[in-house]
Amino acid sequence: MSITGPAEDLLRRLAPRVLGTLIRRYGDFDTCEDAVQEALLAAAVQWPDQGIPDHPATWLITVATRRLTDAHRGEVARRRRETLAAALTPVDELVSPAPGRDGGTGVDDTLTLLFLCCHPALSPTAQTALTLRAVGGLTTAQIARAFLIPERTMGQRISRAKQRVKAAGGRFQPPSERDVADRLPVVQQVLYLIFNEGYTATSGANLQRVDLTAEAIRLTRTLHRMRPDDGESAGLLALQLLTEARHAARTGPDGMLVPLGEQDRGRWNRELIAEGIALIERTLARAPVGPYQVQAAIAAVHTEAATPDDTDWPQILGLYQLLQDLWPNPIVTLNHAIALAMVHGPQAGLDLLIPLDSDERTAGHHRLHAVRAHLLELAGEHTAAHTAYLAAARRTTSLPEQRYLSTRAARLPLPG
Amino acid sequence: MKYLLLIYSNPVNWEHPMFLNQDEELTPAERLARLKEHNGLVEEIAGSGELIDAAPLADPLITRTVRVRDGVPGVTDGPFLDSKEHLAGYFVLDCDSVERATEIAARFPDARYSAVEVRPIMDPSGFEM
Numbered sequence: 441m442s443i444t445g446p447a448e449d450l451l452r453r454l455a456p457r458v459l460g461t462l463i464r465r466y467g468d469f470d471t472c473e474d475a476v477q478e479a480l481l482a483a484a485v486q487w488p489d490q491g492i493p494d495h496p497a498t499w500l501i502t503v504a505t506r507r508l509t510d511a512h513r514g515e516v517a518r519r520r521r522e523t524l525a526a527a528l529t530p531v532d533e534l535v536s537p538a539p540g541r542d543g544g545t546g547v548d549d550t551l552t553l554l555f556l557c558c559h560p561a562l563s564p565t566a567q568t569a570l571t572l573r574a575v576g577g578l579t580t581a582q583i584a585r586a587f588l589i590p591e592r593t594m595g596q597r598i599s600r601a602k603q604r605v606k607a608a609g610g611r612f613q614p615p616s617e618r619d620v621a622d623r624l625p626v627v628q629q630v631l632y633l634i635f636n637e638g639y640t641a642t643s644g645a646n647l648q649r650v651d652l653t654a655e656a657i658r659l660t661r662t663l664h665r666m667r668p669d670d671g672e673s674a675g676l677l678a679l680q681l682l683t684e685a686r687h688a689a690r691t692g693p694d695g696m697l698v699p700l701g702e703q704d705r706g707r708w709n710r711e712l713i714a715e716g717i718a719l720i721e722r723t724l725a726r727a728p729v730g731p732y733q734v735q736a737a738i739a740a741v742h743t744e745a746a747t748p749d750d751t752d753w754p755q756i757l758g759l760y761q762l763l764q765d766l767w768p769n770p771i772v773t774l775n776h777a778i779a780l781a782m783v784h785g786p787q788a789g790l791d792l793l794i795p796l797d798s799d800e801r802t803a804g805h806h807r808l809h810a811v812r813a814h815l816l817e818l819a820g821e822h823t824a825a826h827t828a829y830l831a832a833a834r835r836t837t838s839l840p841e842q843r844y845l846s847t848r849a850a851r852l853p854l855p856g
Numbered sequence: 857m858k859y860l861l862l863i864y865s866n867p868v869n870w871e872h873p874m875f876l877n878q879d880e881e882l883t884p885a886e887r888l889a890r891l892k893e894h895n896g897l898v899e900e901i902a903g904s905g906e907l908i909d910a911a912p913l914a915d916p917l918i919t920r921t922v923r924v925r926d927g928v929p930g931v932t933d934g935p936f937l938d939s940k941e942h943l944a945g946y947f948v949l950d951c952d953s954v955e956r957a958t959e960i961a962a963r964f965p966d967a968r969y970s971a972v973e974v975r976p977i978m979d980p981s982g983f984e985m
Binding site: 563564565566569587588589590593594595596597598600637640641690691697698699700703807810811814836837838839840841842844 | 906
């Protein structure tokens, strides 16, 4: 899409609302979603040339409806002609939302679509792709580039996802409170995955990639606005803001990954930090605690330290103990071990790792070797640390992580 | 996560699809059944949006191996690895997990006769630690 700036923001914001309107009229999520995608592509071509139309939502609905009717030729097309005439009437609630209202039904539609795209019948990759297209208003080409796969493959994945949703009985209807409670964690997980996909991407590796972290933050903001009382949605947003704040500092000039303790804190984004901290403090004070909130709180404690030595490790350790209770999993244990080592010495951390050697989720995983290497280095056991760093480097499938781990191994002073 | 599936075989002479040419003689019906099995799998992984790329490779007989020594390229006929098995083709997949990639690998008829290797492809992304 050659369109950028405010016009693209407008398109992205309108996409789920236009789609919601179309589905309410014509019923079928799959074909309506295709039609909206084509309308978005048409807008991306025409708007930069001809300017943004006075009623952009109506423009998109008209074009999408025309695409829908084109898709149904013959008798079906004839039957639909009357409907088309009706569809061309401006849609009041989209054209001019009442003052102080955020587009009325548009917001509800976005939530409904988010739940539909994160349908439990779909795999995480399918949920992610469909969410980015139907709710995020991204084109298939943009999503494909973001995930470094061919457009054809991504197109296939999206159309398969839509078929699956249909087959599983997924409907465009506002989720019941019970559905919300059951499926909000799935939606949050998808937004978390989108964020991580963007966050871990190497800057500059592909300038054509859309900024998935910005997209995840935008969608999570929408979710938080729709469910302001949900502590975990707020926690996820705070976690994203506080993590994104470190983005500029996480890679060196040579593209090398810089660990938290060695980052230039002057390059951290203070605005995002302030917003994230205010949000997590507000949330922890009034919502039942959950894993995203605790992770956000940990990130907040890190960002509050002016230098690595000022880090309040006892507080971080307490938060990891809480996280371990809320959400027991070996990756949490790995981070817990680091916090434990910072408070009670490296041996305490190393002891915590021992059970992970026999846990099939972590045995042989590069992260276990990497954390052990780090703790052995802290303990001054350089030979063992060297071996563990190299074991981690051989097991990671990430190029920048491999480079980082090999460099850590190489800079250890070894005897002999 | 992306994976490269390497399909190995031990051919008498090259024939595509690679699994049609193993040590045993196949009746036309068996050949057809195996072809269907293979095509069904390819259709499935293309349809699911997991298949990124795939190709059969030409006979090792017409493979060239290039080595540059002291700035001078030396070209020899035949594959770099000298073994009875040769690389007959490859698939590039993007799967949810290594378990899924392994499951797909096991469904290539070739896995029953020679072997299919599942190699993770390095990712340009990474977490700071």
